[in-house]
Amino acid sequence: MSSKSLKIFAPATVANVACGFDILGFAINEPGDEIILKLKDTPGVTITKIIGDNGRLPLDPKKNTAGVAVLAYLKHIRSDQGVEIEIHKKMPLGSGLGSSAASAVGGVFGINELLDRPLKKEELLPFAMEGERAACGFAHADNVAPSLLGGMILIRSYEPLEIIPIPTPPNLFCALVHPDFELRTADSRKVLKKEIELKDAVIQWGNVGGLIAGLMKSDYGLIGRSLQDVVAEPRRAPLIPGFFDVKNAALKAGALGCSISGSGPSIFALSQSLETAKTVGEKMQAAFSSQQINSEIYISPINRTGVKII
Amino acid sequence: MSSKSLKIFAPATVANVACGFDILGFAINEPGDEIILKLKDTPGVTITKIIGDNGRLPLDPKKNTAGVAVLAYLKHIRSDQGVEIEIHKKMPLGSGLGSSAASAVGGVFGINELLDRPLKKEELLPFAMEGERAACGFAHADNVAPSLLGGMILIRSYEPLEIIPIPTPPNLFCALVHPDFELRTADSRKVLKKEIELKDAVIQWGNVGGLIAGLMKSDYGLIGRSLQDVVAEPRRAPLIPGFFDVKNAALKAGALGCSISGSGPSIFALSQSLETAKTVGEKMQAAFSSQQINSEIYISPINRTGVKII
Numbered sequence: 295m296s297s298k299s300l301k302i303f304a305p306a307t308v309a310n311v312a313c314g315f316d317i318l319g320f321a322i323n324e325p326g327d328e329i330i331l332k333l334k335d336t337p338g339v340t341i342t343k344i345i346g347d348n349g350r351l352p353l354d355p356k357k358n359t360a361g362v363a364v365l366a367y368l369k370h371i372r373s374d375q376g377v378e379i380e381i382h383k384k385m386p387l388g389s390g391l392g393s394s395a396a397s398a399v400g401g402v403f404g405i406n407e408l409l410d411r412p413l414k415k416e417e418l419l420p421f422a423m424e425g426e427r428a429a430c431g432f433a434h435a436d437n438v439a440p441s442l443l444g445g446m447i448l449i450r451s452y453e454p455l456e457i458i459p460i461p462t463p464p465n466l467f468c469a470l471v472h473p474d475f476e477l478r479t480a481d482s483r484k485v486l487k488k489e490i491e492l493k494d495a496v497i498q499w500g501n502v503g504g505l506i507a508g509l510m511k512s513d514y515g516l517i518g519r520s521l522q523d524v525v526a527e528p529r530r531a532p533l534i535p536g537f538f539d540v541k542n543a544a545l546k547a548g549a550l551g552c553s554i555s556g557s558g559p560s561i562f563a564l565s566q567s568l569e570t571a572k573t574v575g576e577k578m579q580a581a582f583s584s585q586q587i588n589s590e591i592y593i594s595p596i597n598r599t600g601v602k603i604i
Numbered sequence: 605m606s607s608k609s610l611k612i613f614a615p616a617t618v619a620n621v622a623c624g625f626d627i628l629g630f631a632i633n634e635p636g637d638e639i640i641l642k643l644k645d646t647p648g649v650t651i652t653k654i655i656g657d658n659g660r661l662p663l664d665p666k667k668n669t670a671g672v673a674v675l676a677y678l679k680h681i682r683s684d685q686g687v688e689i690e691i692h693k694k695m696p697l698g699s700g701l702g703s704s705a706a707s708a709v710g711g712v713f714g715i716n717e718l719l720d721r722p723l724k725k726e727e728l729l730p731f732a733m734e735g736e737r738a739a740c741g742f743a744h745a746d747n748v749a750p751s752l753l754g755g756m757i758l759i760r761s762y763e764p765l766e767i768i769p770i771p772t773p774p775n776l777f778c779a780l781v782h783p784d785f786e787l788r789t790a791d792s793r794k795v796l797k798k799e800i801e802l803k804d805a806v807i808q809w810g811n812v813g814g815l816i817a818g819l820m821k822s823d824y825g826l827i828g829r830s831l832q833d834v835v836a837e838p839r840r841a842p843l844i845p846g847f848f849d850v851k852n853a854a855l856k857a858g859a860l861g862c863s864i865s866g867s868g869p870s871i872f873a874l875s876q877s878l879e880t881a882k883t884v885g886e887k888m889q890a891a892f893s894s895q896q897i898n899s900e901i902y903i904s905p906i907n908r909t910g911v912k913i914i
Contacts, residue, residue, distance in 0.1 A: 317810040450814035450830060451807070458817050458826065489799040495835070497761070499809040500627040504760035506816040507768050516768065520760060525805070 298408055299332035304400035304601040305444070306385050306592075307392035308468065308562045309436035312521040312553035313501035319392070319436035319556075320446040321597035322468050325385035327393070328604070329360060329400030333408055334376030339364050346383035355379070356428075359394040360401030363425035367402045370421065371412050377405055388476035390556035392437030398425025399441040403601040415600075418442060420455065430479045437556060444600030446509060462596045463512035467568050469549070469575035471540065472560040474588040477533055482557035485529045494524045514550055514566045521551025521564065534559045536585035543581040547574045568593070608718055609642035614710035614911040615754070616695050616902075617702035618778065618872045619746035622831040622863035623811035629702070629746035629866075630756040631907035632778050635695035637703070638914070639670060639710030643718055644686030649674050656693035665689070666738075669704040670711030673735035677712045680731065681722050687715055698786035700866035702747030708735025709751040713911040725910075728752060730765065740789045747866060754910030756819060772906045773822035777878050779859070779885035781850065782870040784898040787843055792867035795839045804834045824860055824876045831861025831874065844869045846895035853891040857884045878903070 305326040309319040334340070339355040355361025360379055368375060379401055385391050402421045406413055419439055427433035439447040439457050448458040501520045508516030531537040534554065540561050544552035548570045549563035561578060565571040575591040582589040615636040619629040644650070649665040665671025670689055678685060689711055695701050712731045716723055729749055737743035749757040749767045758768040811830045818826030841847040844864065850871050854862035858880045859873035871888060875881040885901040892899040 314809070314813065316806045317813060448810070448813045448817060450810050450817075450826070452810075456814075456829065458814060460813075460817060486802065488802055490802050490805055492796065492798055492800050492835070495800055495805040495808065496626045498805065499624070499812040500758070500760050500762075502809040502813045503624065503627060503758045503770075503816045504766075504768060506813045507758060507760075507770060507820065510817065510820045516760070519766065525802070 299330060300404050300407055301604050302329045302331065302400040302404040302601060303604045304329065304396040304403065304441050305597050306396060307437045307440045308470065309392060309556040310523070310526065310554070311505070312523040312527070312551060313498055313505055315498070315523065315526050316434055316436055317449045318446070319440040320462070321440040321444045321600055322470060322592065322594040323597045324592055324594060325391065327384055327396040327400050328382040329397065329404055330380040331401070331404035331408055332378045334378055337374040337376045339368070339376070340378050341381065342378045343380045344383065345381070347387060350387060351381070351383070359425035359429045360397040362428040363398035363402040363421050364405050366424040367405060367418065367421040373409065375409065377408070386472060386476070388478050389472050390477065390554065390558045390560040391470070391472065392441055392556060394429035395422065395426055395437030395441050398422040399438055399601045401425070403442065407603060416443060419457065440600065442600050444598045445596060448506065460506060460509050462509050463514065465566050466596055467565050467571035468594050468596070469544070469563045469565065469571045469578060470555060470560055470592040470594070471575060471578040471582065472590045472592070473534070473582050475559060477557065477559040479557045482530055482533060485533065486526060487529070490525055497524050517564065518550030521553060523553050527553055530554055530558055534561070535587060536582055537561065539584065540578045540581040543577040544574045547577040549574045609640065610714050610717055611914050612639045612641065612710040612714040612911060613914045614639065614706040614713065614751050615907050616706060617747045617750045618780065619702060619866040620833070620836065620864070621815070622833040622837070622861060623808055623815055624758070625808070625833065625836050626744055626746055627759045628756070629750040630772070631750040631754045631910055632780060632902065632904035633907045634902055634904060635701065637694055637706040637710050638692040639707065639714055640690040641711070641714035641718055642688045644688055647684040647686045649678070649687055649689065651689045651691065654691045654693065657697060660697060661691070661693070669735035669739045670707040672738040673708035673712040673731050674715050676734040677715055677728065677731040683719065685719065687718070696782060696786070698788050699782050700787065700864065700868045700870040701780070701782065702751055702866060704739035705732065705736055705747030705751050708732040709748055709911050711735070713752065717913060726753060729767065750910065752910050754908045755906060758816065770816060770819050772819050773824065775876050776906055777875050777881035778904050778906070779854070779873045779875065779881045779888060780865060780870055780902040780904070781885060781888040781892065782900045782902070783844070783892050785869060787867065787869040789867045792840055792843060795843065796836060797839070800835055807834050827874065828860030831863060833863050837863055840864055840868055844871070845897060846892055847871065849894065850888045850891040853887040854884050857887040859884045
């Protein structure tokens with residue numbers, strides 16, 4: 295058993311999805327992190343290597359999001375199994391793509407597979423969330439849950455934790471544009487107010503209802519009209535130079551809707567065909583270029599698988 | 605044409621539906637208002653009689669919710685058609701059952717029928733909303749829309765107005781208990797704060813998403829868990845003596861969920877069978893009785909028709 299090892303792919307995710315602040319997220323096909331796990335003969339969780347982070351992520355498993363998730367998992371199943379973890383960051387840090395979530399999900403999914411699945415996939419969520427807590431101070435689930443399970447996930451409640459997979463229509467494609475600068479989640483959280491106006495809250499939950507109904511009815515128009523955020527986007531947009539130009543470019547090119555991915559600075563747009571999504575992505579990139587900002591484009595359908603062995 | 609007349613039934617409605625403050629409502633089979641409209645040879649809207657209001661509602665059509673709705677409708681279609689309106693209030697005022705909405709809906713639906721339907725049913729909504737504005741100062745749609753169209757209605761957006769019918773599962777039954785005292789909508793609005801905590805808003809829109817998904821998936825458990833209101837109910841409950849006893853009685857008797865109907869003081873509970881709904885209603889009534897408060901019970905499936913000719 296000691297030489298047993300696995301390579302895991304954990305996908306990037308788009309959290310919030312405009313109106314669904316802290317309660318909605320979906321997975322995409324790329325980018326994603328690769329995590330290699332290898333069982334050891336001796337106890338202890340070791341992070342042997344992190345590639346692609348420019349040396350910025352901690353190797354200490356008690357501080358690393360993947361390490362924290364694996365440690366929380368092993369504690370729960372009362373195992374002193376040792377494991378070596380190698381993390382290949384295939385997506386930028388502080389990008390709003392759920393980078394820390396992907397590593398946590400990859401780690402905890404991998405160790406559970408190596409130990410022949412003591413827990414079901416969905417039962418791994420709380421441990422991956424502990425990784426998120428280590429990364430940003432709050433155990434939010436809107437990146438972790440879709441990276442784990444794939445698809446569009448609603449977090450109906452945090453206490454107790456309840457996640458609801460939301461069916462999505464077949465022709466929904468995401469254009470994700472990542473501008474070449476970093477926005478720390480903590481900074482992006484800081485601009486939010488602790489209180490919001492009731493009238494804005496009403497607008498927001500009307501759109502949440504509309505988005506869920508639109509997704510379940512395969513009503514693309516309704517999906518588009520519901521992709522509005524009057525709570526986080528107005529406060530975070532100033533942190534992203536050119537945000538409104540990029541958004542307008544996406545909508546003009548035929549996107550159903552466009553907003554900030556997670557806490558930014560990446561911007562996502564949903565479209566009704568792969569072709570439109572490609573055009574939308576190019577126009578968004580062009581708008582960033584006008585601001586002298588380089589960016590990368592990812593085009594993907596909704597990823598319906600989530601984390602997997604590769 | 606001058607003697608043409610119609611009798612209309614417009615159903616009572618449950619607005620808010622726990623988590624969906626200002627954006628959700630459904631119609632029930634009873635009670636409801638009856639409106640009799642009769643075309644006149646001469647221009648002018650006249651309210652000839654109001655029965656069942658103890659003389660409290662204004663006969664002046666510019667102040668009466670049904671009159672205002674009919675006047676707004678006639679102005680829109682540029683008609684000077686005269687009409688006499690007789691209103692039979694079959695439900696209490698200030699009860700949280702959408703009394704003013706039902707009269708407005710009955711009036712505007714009736715005149716449109718008498719004039720051979722210049723507008724479609726769903727196009728009547730803005731005029732009925734004007735009636736609501738006259739009654740309570742704000743043209744909200746969460747009573748008017750379900751009274752007009754039947755079923756469960758989501759108001760996705762007010763500006764522009766967009767309503768979304770939400771499918772409901774077959775075995776959903778409402779027990780509605782109306783305690784014998786009045787709560788003015790204005791007073792019930794006054795206790796709400798203009799700002800709410802972001803963390804409460806997140807809980808609320810998580811539940812809105814869960815409720816819509818639960819209704820569309822026919823997942824009764826999810827419907828029940830989502831029927832929570834952390835925004836309006838905690839502030840309005842003190843206005844209803846015995847509220848928590850009544851709610852606990854409903855839940856203990858097997859209700860999926862229970863909260864304030866509209867701005868109260870009526871309390872609704874949803875259950876998964878007619879039998880359970882009946883028991884739930886009785887237990888709720890008994891809890892009010894313990895507070896020396898008389899009440900009336902209405903048991904009904906979701907009304908799928910809305911306003912109609914009788």
